Amino acid sequence: MRDPDQPDLDAHPELRRGWDRRQLLRSAAAGTALLALGGALYRIAADDLTRKARAEKRTDGRARLPPGQRVIEKLKDMGGDPGDGQAKSFRLRVHGHVKTPYELDYAQLLKLPQVEQTADVHCVTGWTVIGALFKGVQLATLAEKAGVKDGVRHVVLEAAHGYTANAPYAEAITPQNLVTYRMNGKPFALQHGAPVRGLIPDLYFWKSAKWLTGIKFVKDDEPGYWEVRGYHNHADPWKEERYA
Ligand SMILES: Nc1nc2c(c(=O)[nH]1)N[C@H]1C(S)=C(S)[C@@H](COP(=O)(O)O)O[C@H]1N2
Numbered sequence: 067m068r069d070p071d072q073p074d075l076d077a078h079p080e081l082r083r084g085w086d087r088r089q090l091l092r093s094a095a096a097g098t099a100l101l102a103l104g105g106a107l108y109r110i111a112a113d114d115l116t117r118k119a120r121a122e123k124r125t126d127g128r129a130r131l132p133p134g135q136r137v138i139e140k141l142k143d144m145g146g147d148p149g150d151g152q153a154k155s156f157r158l159r160v161h162g163h164v165k166t167p168y169e170l171d172y173a174q175l176l177k178l179p180q181v182e183q184t185a186d187v188h189c190v191t192g193w194t195v196i197g198a199l200f201k202g203v204q205l206a207t208l209a210e211k212a213g214v215k216d217g218v219r220h221v222v223l224e225a226a227h228g229y230t231a232n233a234p235y236a237e238a239i240t241p242q243n244l245v246t247y248r249m250n251g252k253p254f255a256l257q258h259g260a261p262v263r264g265l266i267p268d269l270y271f272w273k274s275a276k277w278l279t280g281i282k283f284v285k286d287d288e289p290g291y292w293e294v295r296g297y298h299n300h301a302d303p304w305k306e307e308r309y310a
């Protein structure tokens with residue numbers, strides 16, 4: 067059917083250029099509106115997730131969403147100095163104040179007891195990703211295999227190019243803390259820590275070292291990369307322990 071606005075272009079061919087141009091502008095404007103709508107839909111979905119998470123409680127009684135956080139739909143790439151990302155060159159050194167230090171390659175890591183569990187992660191910049199499925203090995207399993215000695219109070223996650231993050235030993239060996247190589251069934255992209263990253267979900271996300279190379283158990287605390295740069299040593303999102 068003819069657009070009711072369209073002039074009779076057969077009778078008035080001189081109007082064609084103007085009309086075509088008007089159509090072009092119209093469709094461009096429609097495209098812009100669609101893009102804006104796409105962005106708006108994305109925001110509405112995230113706002114819904116935020117509202118829903120705010121209304122929920124965790125099984126430990128804490129609010130699902132820590133104060134000052136907003137839910138987004140996928141991890142943001144927060145940068146850092148990447149490792150080579152390759153499973154074949156991956157080595158994890160488990161050491162420190164332990165009876166039996168050891169090193170694992172990727173295949174050996176996969177031979178240890180594996181767990182798969184959902185977790186929420188909270189970035190200090192204010193975004194949260196909820197309900198992601200992570201697969202890996204519990205820090206507790208690695209600790210047990212090393213035979214952690216008396217007096218150990220802290221764990222240091224070590225990563226490529228000297229990045230480190232510290233956590234209290236007692237909080238690191240609870241079941242939700244992993245070295246992980248799958249998120250929602252997929253390997254981590256390089257920028258998200260491939261092939262293996264740490265996961266300490268109940269502390270701010272900078273504690274979850276990407277491009278993991280080692281786990282060190284220590285008696286005396288060793289504040290990590292961000293902890294010596296003004297960020298809180300403990301980093302509990304529910305207490306908003308963002309900065310020192
Ligand atoms: N090795 C390493 N791990 C790191 C970082 C880093 O710079 N280097 N950044 C941390 C910070 S500040 C955050 S918020 C998360 C971000 O992870 P993502 O980029 O996968 O979202 O990784 C953490 N792990």
Ligand SMILES: [Mo]
Nearest residue numbers: 144189190272
């Ligand atoms: Mo961060």
